[in-house]
Amino acid sequence: MVNEQSISVANIWKIVETIPDPEIPVISIVELGVVREVKIENDIIEIIITPTYIGCPAMDMITMHIKLALMEAGFKNVKVTSVLSPAWTTDWMTEETKNKLKAYGIAPPNTKQIVCTPDLFIQDEAVACPHCNNFNTKMVSRFGSTACKALYFCNNCNEPFDYFKCH
Amino acid sequence: MQAAKENFLLYLADSTHILSHRNSEWCGHAPILEQDIALTNIALDLLGQSRNFYQYAAELIGNNATEDSLAYLRIESEYKNLLLVELPKEDWAHTVLRQFYFSVFLFYLYQQLQQNKDVQIAAIATKAIKEVAYHVRWSGEWVIRLGDGTEESNQRMQYAVEAYKNFTGEFFVLTNYEKQMQIDFELIQQQWNDKVAAVFNDATLSFTNSNFHQVGGKEGRHTEYLGYILTDMQYLQRTYPNATW
Numbered sequence: 002m003v004n005e006q007s008i009s010v011a012n013i014w015k016i017v018e019t020i021p022d023p024e025i026p027v028i029s030i031v032e033l034g035v036v037r038e039v040k041i042e043n044d045i046i047e048i049i050i051t052p053t054y055i056g057c058p059a060m061d062m063i064t065m066h067i068k069l070a071l072m073e074a075g076f077k078n079v080k081v082t083s084v085l086s087p088a089w090t091t092d093w094m095t096e097e098t099k100n101k102l103k104a105y106g107i108a109p110p111n112t113k114q115i116v117c118t119p120d121l122f123i124q125d126e127a128v129a130c131p132h133c134n135n136f137n138t139k140m141v142s143r144f145g146s147t148a149c150k151a152l153y154f155c156n157n158c159n160e161p162f163d164y165f166k167c168h
Numbered sequence: 169m170q171a172a173k174e175n176f177l178l179y180l181a182d183s184t185h186i187l188s189h190r191n192s193e194w195c196g197h198a199p200i201l202e203q204d205i206a207l208t209n210i211a212l213d214l215l216g217q218s219r220n221f222y223q224y225a226a227e228l229i230g231n232n233a234t235e236d237s238l239a240y241l242r243i244e245s246e247y248k249n250l251l252l253v254e255l256p257k258e259d260w261a262h263t264v265l266r267q268f269y270f271s272v273f274l275f276y277l278y279q280q281l282q283q284n285k286d287v288q289i290a291a292i293a294t295k296a297i298k299e300v301a302y303h304v305r306w307s308g309e310w311v312i313r314l315g316d317g318t319e320e321s322n323q324r325m326q327y328a329v330e331a332y333k334n335f336t337g338e339f340f341v342l343t344n345y346e347k348q349m350q351i352d353f354e355l356i357q358q359q360w361n362d363k364v365a366a367v368f369n370d371a372t373l374s375f376t377n378s379n380f381h382q383v384g385g386k387e388g389r390h391t392e393y394l395g396y397i398l399t400d401m402q403y404l405q406r407t408y409p410n411a412t413w
């Protein structure tokens with residue numbers, strides 16, 4: 002028996018907030034900044050999402066998870082729309098979200114935006130190791146296990162870690 | 169104007185799509201794991217750009233066109249990608265140099281497209297330029313690392329420069345549809361030349377300026393190599409029309 006809830010924007014947000022990011026399950030797709038807006042018109046629920054990176058392969062899965070979660074709550078008329086503008090940025094991430102990333106072993110994004118330059122050999126400002134908090138770290142590769150992460154190594158505790166690139 | 173815009177979108181969609189495919193051929197074969205992952209990440213970014221251009225082109229073209237029909241059901245002479253991106257992947261030096269040439273061009277092109285009157289084109293460019301900046305840096309650093317590296321790496325880099333010397337001109341030999349897009353290609357050419365010269369200087373490489381340009385890709389006249397890519401890529405949809413999984 003489905004749990005019938007009244008259709009309200011606030012209720013829909015509450016459900017969407019429970020959906021974890023498929024690649025970093027400790028934060029939700031709302032905390033990641035992928036869900037931009039919830040609209041209700043003539044009993045049709047529209048969820049506006051935006052990709053982190055333009056080719057993010059998780060978008061189709063996120064769309065499916067949104068539809069499934071809302072269906073489970075009894076909402077069947079759901080439309081998920083993907084938009085590109087405004088372009089996603091890690092600046093939308095709250096301190097709380099960043100702390101969750103760190104506790105999970107991923108260094109959270111620095112706030113300073115230096116990515117949009119074609120100048121070579123530019124490094125992000127010092128990235129702290131999420132394990133030992135030491136700043137004596139180095140970038141191994143600008144591209145990590147997913148498009149949004151870079152691969153780092155900590156010279157202090159000798160552990161590799163992912164850095165959520167500021168973007 | 170509408171037709172010009174459709175062609176321009178297909179030109180960008182096809183070029184990013186084909187280079188994405190060429191880069192994906194490195195998956196599992198790059199010199200070290202980190203670079204394998206870097207190149208497949210770049211391939212993924214390019215594919216994302218390509219999908220957005222196809223989706224928008226499909227919307228303008230209508231007639232039930234979709235991103236899939238444009239990617240999988242057009243023949244060689246309908247593909248509008250640059251010749252540069254369809255050439256075989258060759259060695260690591262060729263791969264990073266081609267990526268560098270292409271990414272620098274895209275970076276300065278997207279810089280202008282961010283202000284395009286068409287809001288969808290502007291949105292795609294604004295989204296993609298951050299990623300293209302990463303690609304410029306990654307590939308440019310490799311050009312310097314190899315050019316200013318060992319005797320052999322320098323020589324291989326110089327071979328790659330030689331191999332592509334007649335293919336970079338196509339960026340700036342404009343088709344009719346590009347001329348209608350109100351883009352300052354002369355500015356892009358200047359910026360491209362400056363950036364390549366600066367990196368080549370650091371890389372101790374000499375740029376061979378050629379007066380002869382291989383052109384035609386942007387209007388559907390391709391080298392023999394494109395057909396093989398399309399055969400590979402379109403085989404399933406051609407053999408089992410509308411197959412899904």
Ligand SMILES: [Zn+2]
Binds near residue numbers: 132160
């Ligand atoms: Zn550490």
